[in-house]
Amino acid sequence: MTRCCLAVPDDRQRLTMINGGIIMIKRPYVLYCDTTCDLPQERLDKMDCKLLPLTFEIDGKAYTNADISMEEFYRRMREDAVTKTSQISVGLIEETFEKEVMAGNDVLYLAFSSGLSGTYNSACIARDNLLEKYPDAKIVVVDSLSASSGEGLLLIYAEQKKRQGMSIDQLAGWLEVNRYKICHVFTVDDLKYLFRGGRVSRAKAIAGTLMGIKPVLHVDNDGKLIPLDKVRGRKQSIYKLIEMIKERCGDNENKIVTMSQGDCMEDAKLAEKLMKEIFGKDTEVVIAYTGPVIGAHSGPGTLALFFYGDYR
16 A cells, blocks of 8 residues: 655645555644633533643742642732733744644634733734744644633633534634634722732722622623723622623523632622523533633632623
8 A cells, every 4th residue: 555645735634645546634623721710620620622821920939720729829919919810922832833843733713802912912923933943844833812711611612613614714714713702701899909010000999899799701802901981889880891791692592601719708799690591591501710811910709700792
């Protein structure tokens, strides 16, 4: 038996000659995302995808999500530990994707919002470097324009579409259209963390804290955090998020929604109950911690709700 393979980059299929006949073999692809997708590990274990780790610092020491529990992370934040975050390096992305290419795989990478991190740009540089070296490879980088479990919800949909047989190009096209439908609405409990991140002034942070003001924010179509409203009191801020969901969800079917919480599970359970009143009692609500990369800027008490809607 003799075989010879010819790469066909345009449609990502390989022409293979076996005993004088030519057959088409579809190239496999691997779906990647980031640890900023903030999905529970038990959910990720059931999914056919891989994650690239973003790093963060606590009091000058570098960590990844695997190095510290979320309870410990938020305990240290409440004790005023200094937290910083970093984007994924070009080198790490390039090294990871090169291993896939050498194994005969194409790569689709759903990246953390370019409005919040330079990781997407790093991935584009890594992709271009690899395509110079491996011109027959296909590496597609999609800007999720999403964060935390909003990125996670988009990843859940992407993984489902991949299992259903979507090609790499079909899935990339679907993501580029539907990423604008992944709605993010959230509130924070303490304005000092938004002040540290440059989102509010010191005067507003102090005054808001004294008056019990809770800001309500969303992520816009550019993938950036945008303040929308101010509500007095924690419970009122949660009900405001529910109002925003009702305004945006339209008649879209949401069999699954996601939520991230900054060590405030009691509030998350209230929000879960309210979301099921909107979408139906059989709706799956995936609840996870707001991971360190997002939590470092939003702080303990962050509550964020994500769903598929008409608009952001």
